[in-house]
Amino acid sequence: MRESDLIAGLDQQQLDNFVDYVLSEDLGSGDVTSRVSVPASARFSAVLAARQPIVVAGLQLAAAFFRKLNPEVAIEFLVQDGDNVAAGQPLLRIAGSAQLMLAAERSALNTLQHLTGIATVTRSYVEAIAGTDCVLLDTRKTIPGLRAIEKYAAKVGGARNHRMRLDDGILIKDNHIAAAGSIVEAVKAAKAANTGLEVQVEVDGIEQIEPALTAGADRLLCDNMSPAKLKGAVALVGGRVPIEASGGVRLDTIREIASTGVDFVSVGRITQSAPAADIGLDYALSS
Known part of the structure; x- marks a missing residue:
């Protein structure tokens, strides 16, 4: 449709x-x-x-x-x-x-x-990062039953919709890693499944980046990293895969985060709060 x-x-x-x-x-x-x-x-x-x-x-x-x-x-x-x-x-x-x-x-x-x-x-967040090359993403942090209309509103405000449902993409987070045993094992298993979906991996430390990329991650989610750490992550990745920043992003901090060179910033509060x-x-x- x-x-x-x-x-x-x-x-x-x-x-x-x-x-x-x-x-x-x-x-x-x-x-x-x-x-x-x-x-x-x-x-x-x-x-x-x-x-x-x-x-x-x-x-x-x-x-x-x-x-x-x-x-x-x-x-x-x-x-x-x-x-x-x-x-x-x-x-x-x-x-x-x-x-x-x-x-x-x-x-x-x-x-x-x-x-x-x-x-x-949402529009206020989009305007706050105007002039950077960073794109605002929404999240799955929505009121149960209202996701479709809330993500519609976020898109109207200027955000890009990201993962409407769990079957829209693979996002390996800390709990998945803990259950799999390591980032490498989690990513390898996801890639071996041949779903055709992008494999994104959440990292909360610089030391996790290279193992995730070596295992085949298609995209990184840098969670709760300071702007200084995000700059380090961007330099280390060197454009090999897109980088998304997330975690505790506020209107007064999003421009500094977007200016680190990350490709995306996701903000749960635009739908949640x-x-x-x-x-x-x-x-x-x-x-």
Whole structure:
């Protein structure tokens, strides 16, 4: 399936399942408050707007919640995912049944705020390493069940997606090495399996690099190394394989890390710890 056919990283079946699950979680047997206090004939128009500077992500997904409860809802998109938006700028306009719009509001906002928060934080990391030749990667540190949409938001923010699932690549880490007996044994076994996948090896010391390369590692992940050690690792590798830096990377440290000559920096916090964006939905009665 083409990427252009997806909505926030989801195909149609995944989108339907996600929207149904989230709405069922929020609605239960129905929005009692709106049903008993708002006339069934009442109609609302509304504007969804940013309340802080943001990078938008998940707008089409948010709209899907309103469409699910009211297929006749009118929606006008005013920006697109990936746009930098100033505080106060409208994102979309909607009009339709007041009861149904109120019922869908929280599910739509929760999703949009979360994904936009990820895209906004990600963009700040990307901008922090602008001008270097280093690429920002996301990780598998995602909320269970939300990986596809969170990685979509990270990509919107400018990161490159890395390993959606465990079958996307081989990454030999310290626990694999301990179980195999050594880096050499772990890498040799992985290469002998002939999976066709790249074999990446995590190293946390300079002394592990040469054994990993000799055994056939295709890529290195330098974990929790200081910038000085990363420079040493880059010099030792000498361009033989790509190098990724990871571990405890913050916005205030990523540029120094990226400037050591590593090819990639992976940051778990862009999906794991991004704060929700402040986005609001303001209603007015329609005639």
